Amino acid sequence: MKKVLSVIVLLLVCAVTYAGGYRVSLQGQRGLAMGHTGVAYVNSAEIAFFNPGGLVHLESKLSISVGGFGVFSDVKYQNTQFGTSSQTDSPTGTPLYLYAAYKLSEKSSVALAVYTPYGSTVEYPTDWSGSHLVNSIELSAIFIQPIFSTKLTENVSFGGGPILAIGGVNFNRNLSRSLADTDGNRSNVEIDASGVNGYGFSVGAYAQFSDKWSFGVNYRSRIDIEVEPGDGVATFSNVPNSPLAPITNGDFDFTATLPLPAEWTVGVTYKPTDKWVLNADVNYAEWDIYNSLDLNFLNPDGSVALESINPRNYQNAWTLRLGAEYAVSDKFALRGGAYFDESPVQEGFFSPETPRNDSFGFTGGFSYNVTQKLAIDASFLYLAFREVDASYDAYTESGVEAPFAGTYRSSAFAPGLGLSYKL
Amino acid sequence: MKKYFNYIALPALALGLVACEPEFENEIEDGTVYTNGEANFSSYVAVGNSLTAGFADGALYITGQENSYPNIMAQQFALAGGGEFTQPLVSDNLGGLTLGGTQIANNRFVLATDANGNPGPAVLSGTPTTEITNVVTGPFNNVGVPGAKSFHLVAPGYGNVAGVPTGQANPYFARFASEANATVMGDALAANPSFFSLWIGNNDILGFATSGGAGVDQTGNFDPTTYGPNDITDPNVFASVYSQEVGLLIGSGAQGALVNIPDVTSIPFFTTVPSQAIPLDAGTAATLNAAFAAYNTQVLPGLASFGIITAEEAAARQITFAEGANFITIQDEDLTDISAIVQGPPFNLDPITAGLLSQLRQTTNDDLVPLTTAGVLGTTDQDFLNLLVSLGIPAEQAALQAINGVSRPLQDQFILTSQEQELITAAQTQYNATIQALAQANDLAFVDARSALQVVANGGVSFNGGVLTSDFVTGGAFSLDGVHPTPRGYAFTANAIIDAINDQYGSTIPGVDIGSYATVAISNDVN
Numbered sequence: 015m016k017k018v019l020s021v022i023v024l025l026l027v028c029a030v031t032y033a034g035g036y037r038v039s040l041q042g043q044r045g046l047a048m049g050h051t052g053v054a055y056v057n058s059a060e061i062a063f064f065n066p067g068g069l070v071h072l073e074s075k076l077s078i079s080v081g082g083f084g085v086f087s088d089v090k091y092q093n094t095q096f097g098t099s100s101q102t103d104s105p106t107g108t109p110l111y112l113y114a115a116y117k118l119s120e121k122s123s124v125a126l127a128v129y130t131p132y133g134s135t136v137e138y139p140t141d142w143s144g145s146h147l148v149n150s151i152e153l154s155a156i157f158i159q160p161i162f163s164t165k166l167t168e169n170v171s172f173g174g175g176p177i178l179a180i181g182g183v184n185f186n187r188n189l190s191r192s193l194a195d196t197d198g199n200r201s202n203v204e205i206d207a208s209g210v211n212g213y214g215f216s217v218g219a220y221a222q223f224s225d226k227w228s229f230g231v232n233y234r235s236r237i238d239i240e241v242e243p244g245d246g247v248a249t250f251s252n253v254p255n256s257p258l259a260p261i262t263n264g265d266f267d268f269t270a271t272l273p274l275p276a277e278w279t280v281g282v283t284y285k286p287t288d289k290w291v292l293n294a295d296v297n298y299a300e301w302d303i304y305n306s307l308d309l310n311f312l313n314p315d316g317s318v319a320l321e322s323i324n325p326r327n328y329q330n331a332w333t334l335r336l337g338a339e340y341a342v343s344d345k346f347a348l349r350g351g352a353y354f355d356e357s358p359v360q361e362g363f364f365s366p367e368t369p370r371n372d373s374f375g376f377t378g379g380f381s382y383n384v385t386q387k388l389a390i391d392a393s394f395l396y397l398a399f400r401e402v403d404a405s406y407d408a409y410t411e412s413g414v415e416a417p418f419a420g421t422y423r424s425s426a427f428a429p430g431l432g433l434s435y436k437l
Numbered sequence: 438m439k440k441y442f443n444y445i446a447l448p449a450l451a452l453g454l455v456a457c458e459p460e461f462e463n464e465i466e467d468g469t470v471y472t473n474g475e476a477n478f479s480s481y482v483a484v485g486n487s488l489t490a491g492f493a494d495g496a497l498y499i500t501g502q503e504n505s506y507p508n509i510m511a512q513q514f515a516l517a518g519g520g521e522f523t524q525p526l527v528s529d530n531l532g533g534l535t536l537g538g539t540q541i542a543n544n545r546f547v548l549a550t551d552a553n554g555n556p557g558p559a560v561l562s563g564t565p566t567t568e569i570t571n572v573v574t575g576p577f578n579n580v581g582v583p584g585a586k587s588f589h590l591v592a593p594g595y596g597n598v599a600g601v602p603t604g605q606a607n608p609y610f611a612r613f614a615s616e617a618n619a620t621v622m623g624d625a626l627a628a629n630p631s632f633f634s635l636w637i638g639n640n641d642i643l644g645f646a647t648s649g650g651a652g653v654d655q656t657g658n659f660d661p662t663t664y665g666p667n668d669i670t671d672p673n674v675f676a677s678v679y680s681q682e683v684g685l686l687i688g689s690g691a692q693g694a695l696v697n698i699p700d701v702t703s704i705p706f707f708t709t710v711p712s713q714a715i716p717l718d719a720g721t722a723a724t725l726n727a728a729f730a731a732y733n734t735q736v737l738p739g740l741a742s743f744g745i746i747t748a749e750e751a752a753a754r755q756i757t758f759a760e761g762a763n764f765i766t767i768q769d770e771d772l773t774d775i776s777a778i779v780q781g782p783p784f785n786l787d788p789i790t791a792g793l794l795s796q797l798r799q800t801t802n803d804d805l806v807p808l809t810t811a812g813v814l815g816t817t818d819q820d821f822l823n824l825l826v827s828l829g830i831p832a833e834q835a836a837l838q839a840i841n842g843v844s845r846p847l848q849d850q851f852i853l854t855s856q857e858q859e860l861i862t863a864a865q866t867q868y869n870a871t872i873q874a875l876a877q878a879n880d881l882a883f884v885d886a887r888s889a890l891q892v893v894a895n896g897g898v899s900f901n902g903g904v905l906t907s908d909f910v911t912g913g914a915f916s917l918d919g920v921h922p923t924p925r926g927y928a929f930t931a932n933a934i935i936d937a938i939n940d941q942y943g944s945t946i947p948g949v950d951i952g953s954y955a956t957v958a959i960s961n962d963v964n
Contacts (some may be wrong), residue, residue: 088458092465097516097947099465143953191902192924192955196547196561196962197530198500256959257550401461416902416952423459 035301035328035358035368036134036153037275039375040083040109043391043432047379048337049351050395051293053281054220054230058391058434059113062127062161064279065230066173067218069163070123072115074436081391081432082110089136089369091144093420100142107135111432115161123173125161130154132181132274134368141200144418145188147409148367149202155181155239155274159216174217181239182208183246183272185367189253189260190411199252201259205268205309207246212237212274228283236276236303243267248311261320267312276300281335291339293351301328301358325408326365328358337377344383349393351377362417364404369422371402381434389434397426471517474943476692478519482578482630483507484590484621484686485637485696488930489581490609491524493916493923494558494958496532496545497583497609504924504954507579507634509931513946514632524579525613533565534608536601540565541608546917547960548910556910558917559963569608570598575615576628582610582621586640586670587868588661588678590621604666622685633686633693634934636886638679638868639701641670642861646701647920649807649850650857656864669860672867679868683875694882694938697869702805702858703894705909706919710806714814715763715843722758725843729756732794736784746773754798764799765806765814766846771856772796789828797846803855808909808919810851814842821845882934882941889933898929902952905929913956924954 042060045052052064056071059079085107092099115125137150158180163173189201214237221229248268253259281295309322337351353375359368379393405419463470483489483505490497491505502508502524511522527534532545542565549559582589584607589595596614600606615624625633644667645652652667661674686693701707717725733755741751750773756766776795779786786794800806818839825835838844842851869887876883890907892898893914897906905926906912909919914926922930932948939946 090459090461092461093950094463094465094470095947096950097465097471097513098950143950191953194500194955194958196958196960198503254958254960256548256961257554258548258556258959399459411902411952414903421461423461425459 036132038109038133040428041111041129043081043379043393043430046395047349047377047393048293048339049335049353049377051281051295051335051337053232053279053295054228054283055293059115062113062115062125063129065218065220065232066161066163067171068220068230069115069125069173070165070171075117076437077115078435079113081430082108083428083430084108085428087426089424091420091422098143100138102136102138104135104137107133122164127159127161129157131157144366146191147187147365147418149186151367152184155179169222171220174215177214179212179237181210195252195254201253203248203250205248207241210239210241210245212239226285230281232279234277237274239272241270243312266319269310273303275303289341293337295335297333299331302330304328327360327363329360331356331358347381349379362407365406369424371399373397373399387436391432391434393430395428399424472945473517476942476944477631478514480520480629480631481511481514482625482628482633483581484625484635485581486585486640487583489636490583492583493921494545495918497527498530498532498545499526500530502526504927506927506931509928509949510935517946522578525573525577527567529566531561531563531565535565535568548957549961549963562962562964569612573613575613577613578628580621580625582607587638587675590637590682591678593618593620622682626689630691633691636696638698641675642864643701645669646853646861649853651850654860669864672864675868676871679871680875687879694884694934695872695876696884696886697872698865699887699890703890704920705907705915706808707805709808709909710811712800712802712804712806713762713764715765717758717763719760722760725758736779740775745778756799765842766799767852768796768846768848769798769854770849805853813851816841818845882937884934884937900951910957917957923956925951925956928954
């Protein structure tokens, strides 16, 4: 027992669960503790996120899982050629989830899922050496999804439902590396939009081959969060008073599209004994839709006052996930996991706004059944990034590329706490 | 159950607090990446003139001071043991000075657009708040004094505010001199330099150059108290005071860098306005050619045949115009004054025409036209016009004869002739020989700013994001006064000095990314 505990404590060292780009894989304590696996593992209402197809296999009439995480992430940047360095002072992210599943009959269930699969909160010191790319960014999206799940046969089930995504963005950066007003204040733009809607769906299928083996597949569609005129405001400040400046100070409407990529997950669950559960999931995220972050700032008459093209050229990315659960007793279950998370960022497009290189995630956690009905779930994630020399080459001034290069090191750590209830 | 929580929660919490900070293998902030070599950067003091002060756009203002090359260098020195760097910051970003509430220096230039949208330098509007009698208290690490010449640094009273109205003292030094009788060198030493840079001597030739050679070449005159502001300093005087200054700085045990004097003639102040600056249509050119026909074909050959001027000078004095861009007509003081002779027989010219021809020639590609001359070319010389009218010449005809640079030759101060350039080059060459010899003799870093600037002027220097050139406004290196660098130009300068220091002392101070520094500032808040 002590050995198991010490292994888990090691895994827990300090944790985070980001996936590549701005995908934040923190959608349930139990799943996260097992390497954020669960597409083939029916255990709690978290299955509403991992695989709506498996929802109907929940045994209880009513199952509820609710919880949240604290995400402590830091990024350090330095460039030894020029002696510049910087470190983010990012506020704590708090992804939340709520899943409530209700069994209509042996053959069908309904559920409501609320979760936050996308987000990014990065805050550099204002006017740092990469401030022409980003001073701070806060991206968030809440997904609200009604789900219906039904059994096609005794062992094969299917489920899914539409997703309403409500997104928000706050992004601040300087207009260039050096433009400033006559007092030396750097010219800056901040865009802010919230309550921007997008629509999509997720569907999943689940197959129970035997008491030991189950299989699941889940697909979540692409959702475009489109900011249209009137949805948000872009505020330009410290722009010099000159027709030679790219724009004037003040508020502008803007348009932008932030794509949230489609994601495939397939997974298998194996239960070698009554006490052990082993999960293996594979995710494939279609990041290649994120070619460029294009912003158009609009005059009151709707004409384009300034265009901002920011190539991203993300590539599709895999995540390989493993997790295990061990039932210490009826009351207590321990979990651990690990995953490899491939970055969608290609060489030459490494922006400090989402400084993600390939990473390994280590997770752990436990559930404690306070009563037959109520359990406390806890988890940890530590995301380990290697130090990486990288650059963003697509930034231009007067048509000339001005790469922003340096060494990055990120870390992320996310402890989480939740409750599971079943009736 | 409690036991489990203790096992998991406490270590996790502890590790979470201490172990999650990302760390580089070689952290810049640990102070181990860069080395100071044999140099000690703990107290860096910069001595010099406007370039050291961070002067730009015709003024000294805060952001310019923040982007002075010494301040940029000090930020980099801080990566290897460098200490705090204090500067005598002025009060605003306008740049003008007042003395007793009366404005004595203009605000800075910004790039403004005119009614037609054409960009050009203009003076930033606003009431300056830098009152030079409000003395700021040092010691300061940056003792760059705009306008200072080599011998000013050791002149007591150069910062005495009482001497400012008479030109005996310097308003910029008066702002931060430790006392009325202080010397720049004395105040520099008061900052206890462990490391210094000295860049002085530019103004010993620059004033002569920017005045179009209106000053005197004082070579041979060893008494600088007799020099005017636009004179060239005698090279022996320069060598003497420069050697004295280096001696004072190294006397305290400091190491440092000596920076040589760039070619003033490669700065945009002299390279922006072409010598072929007069556009003419075919008709006007023909009229002018007709007017000068007798001069070209009879007067000049006649003077040459009498032996009054050489055949070579006669050729140089030919005046010809053509459709398109034409060379400027000037009064060249180095030509033979023929005004008296041509009034006598056989030419018998009237005094006005004789005055026009006295030292007349057209510019060649070897002459340099100061930036400030652009505002004079093609305008009317009103005094001359009035004179002509008073002599009974019809106003319309008088106006045609009073066009500056065309019918009315520009006076000496508007053109830096090739002869005047030779005087500058001769003095500069000797100054630089002195600087280099003293650097070698004292094991100091020698910075060849002259060569560095030549690279900028001849094709430019590539950087991350473009090419830095000496082109006025667009080149990025020079501010709107055409003489002083932009922040980007100063950053380039700082890198050149850092390179020389690293070479000399085995330090590994990094240069800066010059693309992160601004070029000319734009604003239409102008007068």
